[in-house]
Amino acid sequence: MEHIIRWKEAAIITRYLYEIIEDYQNAASVSEQNEIFASFCQMLWASENKRRTYYKNIRFSVRKDLRNTAPGQMFGRWNQITYKGYQSKTKETDWCSLIRQKVNNLYSRYFDKEIILEQAYLHLLATPKRLYYQWISGIEKDPGQCEEDIRAAMEQAEQLYTVCRQAKMELSWNDYKKLTETFLRRIFDNCRSIEHFESETSFATMYDFIEEDHFYIRYFCKSLSGYMSNYRKAYYGIKRGRNKTYVTCRLCGRLMEKTNNRILYCSQCRVIRNREKTRESMRRIRNV
Incomplete structure (x- = not known):
């Protein structure tokens, strides 16, 4: 005692x-x-390294000499797009802060429905900025068409935001802490010493110059990712197996079993993607 x-x-x-x-x-x-x-x-x-979220902006400034032009005024209405992000790194180097950062990141990525950071979503949000810089680089832009394109992109972004929110798993922070503790207990039970690891591998000298804590921190973080991956498969009703491979939807990030090499989107995002292709085809037809 x-x-x-x-x-x-x-x-x-x-x-x-x-x-x-x-x-x-x-x-x-x-x-x-x-x-x-x-x-x-x-x-x-x-730990002082709490989970922190904040708002980020995709912004640009219209040149002063262009602000009174029709395109300049149009772009000025879209010069700041806001979305929610999270602190994904820490400057601290102690084990407690680093493992807590990993725990925070897993929750923000898979459970926080306010945080949507899929590349397709951010690409749509950046449409006004992208079109603006195309315009000032010398590419002719019709203000009416540009605004139509921007509004269409924002509409697609809103649809994708809704789909991505639905794709995230449901779990409160308190319940997530309990789940994480079950993962951590398994890690404690399965963790082997560096000496044990070296005795079973041919890399006996590999860790002579590596601090022991670095070895264990890496093991903890990698194991947390692995246990979360298994939890996601169970949550989405996906069977686990050695011969099975998995992919994430390119739009919303939902986990899917890879049944063929052509599968890119989940069923919901496939509808959005097809609408987008149809819209692009119609735009090309109008511009001919």
Whole structure:
């Protein structure tokens, strides 16, 4: 019991993950392991590296000499498009901040329905800026047609935003913390020491110059990604198997089983993509 108390006091100030792993592996009983793991989780959730979201802007400034022209006035109405992002990196280097950053990122990416960062969505939001720079580079642009194209892109972006929101998994932050703790407990139970790893591989000298914490932090983060991948497959009702391959929809990011080499979009996004192709075809016909 005294050993547990001493460890809990030391755990508050220690910055070395390998010490916690060693204590867990050398624990004399399951109850002692439970104490160690509970203290680890307490430190992780108390980390100052909280999940942070913020608003970002796709913006541009219309040149002063062009602001009174018809195209300049039109582009001026679309010179700032806002979307929501999140802090994906940390300047801190301690294990607690780095693992917490990984945990934060997984939630923002897969569960936060306000954060949509698929490339297709951002490409649509950047349409006004892209058309503006094409115009000032010397490409002739009809203001009416440009505004029509911009409004069509914003409409597509809104549709894609809705689809991407629906594609994200449903889980509150508190429930996500509980889920993450089940992942972390498996990681603790399956984690092997560097010495054990070296004894089973031919890379005995590979880790001589690598800090032990770096090895374990990388293992924790990679394992969290793996467990989340399995959770996503179960959530979407996709069967797991060694011979199965998976892809994400190019528009909304929904996970799908790859049944052939031509599959690019989920059923919902395929409809949006077909509408977009039809619109492009009609635009080319009008411009002929």
